[in-house]
Structure formats: structure tokens, C-alpha cells
Amino acid sequence: MSATLQALGLDASTAEFLQSVPEELVPGRVARVDKGLATVFTEDGPVRASWSSSLLAEIAADPQAGPCTGDWVVLRFWPDDRITLESVLPRRTTIVRAEVGGSSRGQVLAANVDVIAIVVGLHPEPNIGRIERFLALAWESGARPVVVLTKADLVGDADALAEDVALAAPGADVLVCSATTGVGLDDVRALLDGDATLALLGSSGAGKSSLVNALAGVELLDVQEIREDGKGRHTSVRRELIVLPAGGVVIDTPGLRGIGLQESGEGLAAAFPDITALAAECKFKDCSHVMEPDCAVRAALEDGSLPYRRYESWVKLRREAAYMARRADVRLRAQAKKDWARASKSYRKDLKPRP
Ligand SMILES: Nc1nc2c(ncn2[C@@H]2O[C@H](COP(=O)(O)OP(=O)(O)O)[C@@H](O)[C@H]2O)c(=O)[nH]1
Numbered sequence: 367m368s369a370t371l372q373a374l375g376l377d378a379s380t381a382e383f384l385q386s387v388p389e390e391l392v393p394g395r396v397a398r399v400d401k402g403l404a405t406v407f408t409e410d411g412p413v414r415a416s417w418s419s420s421l422l423a424e425i426a427a428d429p430q431a432g433p434c435t436g437d438w439v440v441l442r443f444w445p446d447d448r449i450t451l452e453s454v455l456p457r458r459t460t461i462v463r464a465e466v467g468g469s470s471r472g473q474v475l476a477a478n479v480d481v482i483a484i485v486v487g488l489h490p491e492p493n494i495g496r497i498e499r500f501l502a503l504a505w506e507s508g509a510r511p512v513v514v515l516t517k518a519d520l521v522g523d524a525d526a527l528a529e530d531v532a533l534a535a536p537g538a539d540v541l542v543c544s545a546t547t548g549v550g551l552d553d554v555r556a557l558l559d560g561d562a563t564l565a566l567l568g569s570s571g572a573g574k575s576s577l578v579n580a581l582a583g584v585e586l587l588d589v590q591e592i593r594e595d596g597k598g599r600h601t602s603v604r605r606e607l608i609v610l611p612a613g614g615v616v617i618d619t620p621g622l623r624g625i626g627l628q629e630s631g632e633g634l635a636a637a638f639p640d641i642t643a644l645a646a647e648c649k650f651k652d653c654s655h656v657m658e659p660d661c662a663v664r665a666a667l668e669d670g671s672l673p674y675r676r677y678e679s680w681v682k683l684r685r686e687a688a689y690m691a692r693r694a695d696v697r698l699r700a701q702a703k704k705d706w707a708r709a710s711k712s713y714r715k716d717l718k719p720r721p
């Protein structure tokens with residue numbers, strides 16, 4: 367496909383940044399990264415690019431500097447037909463997944479996303495705890511979260527379910543739609559106004575691919591089919607960054623399906639403004655909301671104004687965020703020790719008498 371940078375979702379700050387880029391470099395947007403190469407959409411169509419040596423050095427110092435889906439980048443075309451990705455432009459927003467096992471540094475899954483749609487099927491009945499987890503992660507990214515409840519054609523009480531979900535999603539819009547009947551799709555389409563970039567978060571089977579196809583009006587993505595023998599599902603290679611014919615960009619990466627929380631806890635506070643406000647009223651600043659006297663959170667539980675289910679969900683996510691923070695702390699201390707060792711080594715070298 368080829369498209370103008372505008373159609374690829376170019377925003378004002380990135381456009382301004384590109385003004386200062388040397389003329390021989392070609393701008394583009396990363397559609398996917400695999401096998402050590404990036405597929406980059408440029409105004410002249412898609413290309414595959416490898417990393418420049420300066421980018422490799424940056425990645426060695428900070429793995430998050432590596433390109434990911436949604437990144438704006440500049441490319442160099444060499445006389446021998448090689449194409450290298452020279453640098454990644456500053457990211458406006460990042461969706462970061464806590465790395466399972468391995469390093470405590472999060473992995474950037476997608477960048478420069480304007481709106482995150484948390485896609486949830488209305489049938490079987492939505493798992494509210496899961497939606498709260500996705501919301502915390504979405505708020506953390508810097509993008510605007512929206513809950514999109516799909517498969518409305520399968521239930522009789524879509525609006526009642528939406529009201530329940532809205533209670534768990536303060537500050538986020540909750541939309542109801544069906545990819546099958548097309549009901550509510552205009553509201554989802556409006557999320558893409560102004561060539562915005564929309565990322566889809568949600569469990570496998572939620573209806574993300576069907577939604578993209580319905581928005582596009584053509585079959586761009588494979589929809590899961592339940593195999594006749596009931597032995598699980600079939601999915602094929604996925605496209606990750608989709609430029610919609612009517613404008614706007616959708617990011618639907620396999621990596622966004624089930625993701626852990628990243629450390630800061632800011633997203634958690636944004637996803638649970640009700641509990642955050644209550645906690646500020648507790649007698650003790652470090653109240654754990656378990657057994658302290660004059661605890662506003664427990665008082666709200668007792669008078670029923672805070673649902674117990676929501677409280678439990680928050681406790682669980684808070685524990686997870688605290689765990690991630692401790693891991694990050696251990697990593698930072700280890701890094702500080704390494705930096706110090708390196709600095710003192712070069713310092714000692716400087717002290718050596720020169721011949
Ligand atoms: N009835 C109904 N089924 C849907 C709808 N959207 C998706 N599905 C079905 O749900 C299943 C999973 O959809 P898919 O788009 O592959 O989900 P994904 O894994 O999130 O991409 C498929 O069998 C779809 O046909 C909808 O709006 N209504």
C-alpha cells in the first residue's frame with residue numbers, strides 16, 4: 367500500500383520534528399517488526415529495513431529504543447539497495463508490557479497511539495476485572511482509553527451490561543456495537559476522526575478482527591473460526607498496522623492480547639479515581655486499607671458505596687504493580703552499580719601515569 371504521511375496518522379509534533387531531518391532521509395511509520403527487520407510504510411509504499419549501527423548502539427544502551435509498531439522513523443536508502451532504519455522519532459504515547467520472566471524492563475508493544483479501544487464481547491458476559499486491568503494499562507500509556515463492547519446482537523440487555531461496565535470505567539467512554547449487524551459502528555468509526563491511530567486491546571476471540579473488517583468494509587483480517595472438531599481455534603499471520611480506506615489507522619498486534627501491568631501505578635490511579643480519592647481521606651497516609659482505624663476505603667465498602675468486587679480487583683492490581691516496582695528497583699540498583707564500576711574503572715585509567 368502507499369499513502370500520504372497524513373493518512374498514516376502523522377501528527378503535528380512529528381511533522382514538525384521531520385522538518386529538521388536531513389533531506390536524504392525518508393520518513394515512514396513502522397507497521398511491524400519481525401525477524402530483526404521492520405516493515406515500514408512510506409509515501410512510496412512499504413519497505414523492509416534493517417537497523418543502522420547508531421540505532422544498534424542506542425538499543426544496546428536501552429532496549430526500549432528499538433523500533434516497534436506505530437513508531438515514526440527515518441530511513442536511509444543506500445546505493446547498494448540496502449535500507450537502514452536510522453532513528454526512531456520521539457514517541458507521543460507508548461503501550462508497554464511488563465516482561466514476563468526475563469528482564470524487568472517493559473517491552474514497548476505499540477507507539478504513537480491516540481485512542482486505545484478495549485474490545486470486549488458482550489457474550490459470554492464480560493469479565494469486569496479484566497476490563498479494569500486493561501484500563502489501568504491503557505491509562506498508563508498516555509493514550510485515551512475507550513471500552514468497546516461488541517457482539518451486541520447476541521444479548522438482549524446490551525445497555526444494562528454497558529452500564530455495569532461504565533461503573534468500572536470512570537473517565538472512559540463505553541460504546542456498544544456489533545460487527546455483524548453494524549449497530550453502533552459509527553461511534554467506533556468516530557474514534558478515528560482526524561486520521562487518529564486506534565489500538566485494539568482485548569482477549570483472543572473478543573471480536574477485534576471482525577471489528578476492523580467491519581470498519582474497513584472489506585475483509586482485511588482473518589476472523590477466528592471455531593474448528594469443527596472443537597479443538598481450539600485457527601489463526602493465521604496477522605497484519606499489525608492497518609490504514610483504513612476511509613481514514614485512520616488501526617493497530618491490532620498479537621502482543622496486545624494478554625498483557626501484564628507496567629510498574630508506575632499511575633495508570634492504576636487513573637483507572638480507579640474513586641478509590642484513589644477515598645484513600646486520600648484515610649487517617650493514615652500509608653493506610654493499607656485492611657485493618658487501620660478511620661479507613662475511608664473500608665468505610666465505603668461497609669456502606670456499600672464501593673462495590674467489594676471493585677475493591678478486590680484494585681487490591682490485586684496494586685499488588686502486581688508493587689511487585690513490578692520492586693523488580694524495577696532491583697534492576698535500577700544493579701545498573702547503578704554497573705555504571706559506577708565502569709566510571710571508577712575509567713577514572714583509575716585516567717590516573718595512570720602516561721608514558
Ligand atoms: N454474533 C457476533 N459474532 C461476532 C461479532 N464479532 C465477532 N464475532 C465472532 O467472534 C469470533 C471471534 O472474532 P474475532 O474477530 O476473530 O476476534 P479476535 O480474536 O478478537 O480478533 C468469531 O467467530 C466472530 O465471527 C459480532 O459483533 N457478533
Ligand SMILES: [Mg+2]
Pocket residue numbers: 574575576587588589590
Ligand atoms: Mg483477531
Ligand SMILES: [Zn+2]
Pocket residue numbers: 645648649653654655656658660661662663664
Ligand atoms: Zn485506608
